[in-house]
Amino acid sequence: MGKPKRDPNSVDLANKIIEQYQPETVEDMQNALKDIFGPMFETMLKGEMDHHLGYSSNEKGNKRTEKRRNGYGKKTVKTSTGEVELEVPRDRDGSFEPHVIPKRQRDVSAIENKVIAMYARGMSQRDISSTIEDIYGFSVSHEMVSNMTDHVLTELEEWQTRPLQPCYPFVFVDCLYATIRNDYETKKYAVYTMLGYTMEGKKEILGLWLNETESKHKWMQIFDEIKTRGVEDIFFLSIDGVSGLEEGARAIFPAVTVQRCIVHLIRNSLKYVPSKDYKPFTAALRKVYGASSLKACRSAFETFQQQWSSYPGAIDVWKRHFSHVEQLFDCGSAIRKIMYTTNAVESVHSSYRKVTQKGAFPNENALLKVLYLRTKELEDKWEGGHIQQWAMVMNQLLIHDHLKDRVLKYLE
Template structure:
């Protein structure tokens, strides 16, 4: 295993702490860090006051303001390691408004949340360190930032194994690829994501899984896992065309309706169509899957086959998968609008890509930490809402003989 590269300054500081405090246990080290926190915050506050006044203590340069330092006030802070007493610098004009520890504020444990928030937005450890330095005039080492972000690993583990709801009306499954460094080389890893809509119409990311490639065997393991976490029934699963995935899903959830993503089929078929015909070709396809009735769909499909017979590869994609188009018309328009595509989970992956484009990750945990923090941000956006037009979806499920009894079994009013 490669030796971990440490910031020499951080190593020297750690050794100085050990030499000074001689900790003999984790508790002793925690107390030592608690003592260091006070001077740490005081140093950062001094940096803020220097910026506010425009000069440093004992500066020989001419001062552009008549405002001066005016001693200190005492304050007791609430931190992640308990209460800490510090001295807060003051100015004569009382115009100094600290940003790190605002007036009348005592809880500073949120600084860790700020670091986590920056990490969740895809900032590198170096960028976070530079940002803290720019704002507060105090550097945080990459190791410290890593320790802060590592604090969410137990929370991540609990989230990955949490019990799930007994029934989900819709599930959307998809993979994206992210680069991870491993043994001096980089590899593309598949990130498996499942998005669920429960019977209340609320969105939930059921979990995140990593594997070196996408395969039906891994998907089956994942479906088996979510079943063991409490999922008893799934009405619809929308997915792309991984071979054997449909059979794998049905082996775990026998009553599920598996829907091939129509958007993926469009992408697969236009590979065989010259770009000059894309627009007309896709317009013809929309008349097929967007038809108001099954009869109109079949009629539009026959016209489509005749119109584009010069591109047999493109037509064959739809001939082989036409059963997935036909089954859409077993359900009402509100249900069809949700089940026909995996766009909902692809939107999550689009959000992930915004924060993973910075480059290769050093290990799986570094990637999962970032993705989990992103999921938490998405959860905050979803918490007060539900899927649009959900009441109509539920009405169409209740009048369909396949789902009436199942909805009533699991729906909690």
């Protein structure tokens, strides 16, 4: 493949810059561009003024009209190579509205989007300010960073109150904890996350909520809220076992099937098992919840109880919650694979922790801004994708008599 040809005008301009400035480093080249930006912007602004008045600066205007030049004003703008001072032409009646650099705009480097992107990745305001100064050569105060990211709050509020779809076949709920600084003390706040799978097999975060603790009352309020936002039905709800959450969910969505997370049950039972037995113990459990049928599951559970009877605490965890294991076999394997664990929402929390574990947040809004921006990144990543084997999942949902009519209702 031949070498692509450069625009001769561009090459000529580059040669003139090198000849004039003799740059030896990247910094020298940035300084040269900085010197060029000023005259370039000023020339463009003068051209806009000529168009606005209807005559050039070399021509005489009508002195009897108000459309006349009125000298220049000073303006410092921030560019990708640093601050540049400009002389901006003015007219007598103040009607000139430049487009290349609008009035009151002092940043032409698209810095705001860069600040928001850094904020979304968990960088502190201090770190953002230092990074901007290192890269672009001008400082950004903490207040300015806060003001830039505050623009997200309006968008966040709209997102939090947006209408939701009428049906989410699968919903996963969980909490993570983040630190908020109140005056001179710090406190852990629970972040309530609700992840849903749509009828089309797409992931959607239904919302984010903050509370000082995780409680069944808060979860019940959240379920009530999503109902008012348009959710009519949830087929399966996967939970980690918060006391009262199952009853609270059924109070709002009576037909929902609530599934305890098998992975959480494993963790709870391992508290009663010595570390040397972790592997054989979990391998025996896998034969229970991973059995091919309910009959095989019950048989494996009998064997499991006999094999590990020396750890009654661990056995008791599974006895108390065995109904949640049994109900898995009411569904096909593709559905079981989705509903048996809350890993889907825990994966979201893993992404959130990357931006929340770097220190305390000054207030609730600061925490919500970061989480919302992270959510938008996740949703962009999910765009266009589907849950694996979703067609098989939908076919298996239609097989069940108690689900068939509900599925068809929302497929129409």
